[in-house]
Amino acid sequence: MSGSRLDTLTSWHADWKGLRVAVLGLSVTGFSVADTLAELGADVLVVTESADEEYARLLPVIGARLWTGSLAAVPAELLAFTPDVVVASPGFPPHHPVISWATSGGAALWGDIELAWRVRDKVTRADGNPADWVLITGTNGKTTTTQLTATMLAESGLRAAPCGNIGVPVLDAVRDPAGFDVLVVEVSSHQLWYLGQQRGSDRLSPHASVCLNLADDHLEWHGSRAAYRDAKALVYENTRIACVYNKSDVATREMVEEAEVVEGCRAIGFDLGVPGPSDLGIVDGILVDRAFHDDRHHSALELTTLAELAQRGLSAPHVVANILAAAALARSLGVAPENIRDALQRFRLDPHRIEVVAVAGGVTWVDDSKATNPHAAASSLAAYPGAVWVVGGLLKGVDIADLVAARGNRAKAAVVIGVDRAEIVAAFARHAPSVPIFEVDHAQTEDVMAVAVELAASVARDGDTVLLAPAAASFDQFASYADRGTRFADAVRDRIERGSGDDHHRPTPHAGA
Known part of the structure; x- marks a missing residue:
């Protein structure tokens, strides 16, 4: 299929009928992809080494086909299908034989994040626009920061959905009939790598984004430390309002400096030290905002205190850093300091986190x-x-x-x-x-x-x-x-x-x- 047809598929209401899509993998993400595409009228073939019994039973019900078997080489059934698009679950690394085949052939290669961005207008807000997106990545702290951000947004009255790598597929959030004001999307380095394969003109453009930190992880998937870093850096591309970075992690600052962003987007730093005029940080045991404040050159807005966080079991240094990052994202969307403080009063860390x-x-x-x-x-x-x-x-x-x-x-x-x-x-x-x-x-x-x-x-x-x-x-x-x-x-x-x-x-x- 020509790229021009794919370039038109940037809305739920576009003509997706007859598009041949191979979906690789049948985890919760893979099923959400297949279900979405089948609902859109695409011709869907799911290719996986093994299939959960329930998902396998549901695929023909939704109108998709299933092939299972070894993927050590590209199966003949997939070759014969000649897909226009391959949508891969994030477990498939770049060096996987089927991914190598897709990138060297004529099919476009997407991840679930790419597809979700293209169909984000299925349900719109009262103003007629789709939900804003906030992207969160980092080697550690992604899920906590995603949950914190969504909690702060909800405290302000916004309908916010934590989704993505956190466990709820972003496509499920996009298709939720209730609709949302903001999607707070946790993205893994795997999902970001697939996002980096975008070739269309309608590239994902989040309201705000953050890479919390960078350390070696998933090197066997990416192949090198540099490739892992480059995947993480993609979180900042095309950000419109705020690129939030960790002042204590120089790699995240360099990512922001190198990113191609929308004109007017600001760099917002956070760490556990005294903040500058475009930062969030700590002064005398008080978490403060000097970024989203009219008089930020001379004063700061109080968000909460370390003593209050200690009472809630939230005072470990890395948790405090996550709170500051989440507060920066929430403040970029207009959440008031008192809403942030109230949200922290009822927030609980997930089990198995300190x-x-x-x-x-x-x-x-x-x-x-x-x-x-x-x-x-x-x-x-x-x-x-x-x-x-x-x-x-x-x-x-x-x-x-x-x-x-x-x-x-x-x-x-x-x-x-x-x-x-x-x-x-x-x-x-x-x-x-x-x-x-x-x-x-x-x-x-x-x-x-x-x-x-x-x-x-x-x-x-x-x-x-x-x-x-x-x-x-x-x-x-x-x-x-x-x-x-x-x-x-x-x-x-x-x-x-x-x-x-x-x-x-x-x-x-x-x-x-």
């Missing part, structure tokens, strides 16, 4: 299973220095040595779990040899956390914290980071209920530790 699961015998047990990479774990360790650190899992090609060198030497002990234990143990031997190391070599999922908790309890004493901050993915031994955190919490509570009193039988640390 969640205190128990305090017993003077020991505090903290579940931060969501710390799935070294950057996130570093933030947790900064909040709980000297903790007994439960660490490990699937490292995803990321070197953990820098984290161990920077934070590991302050740990009271380390309990190492997961399939990539050897790399972690070696990093401690090299950078923190005085820290006692205990390995959990149990392969059975149900045993891992019970053993890890017993080992941690054997060294934790009154006043100590045991911190689950794995710095790694969970899929080697658990269904998800949530499953990992739940099993940790269950093992802690089970131990407390049993009133285990055999801590004097202390195991010997790892040899060489």
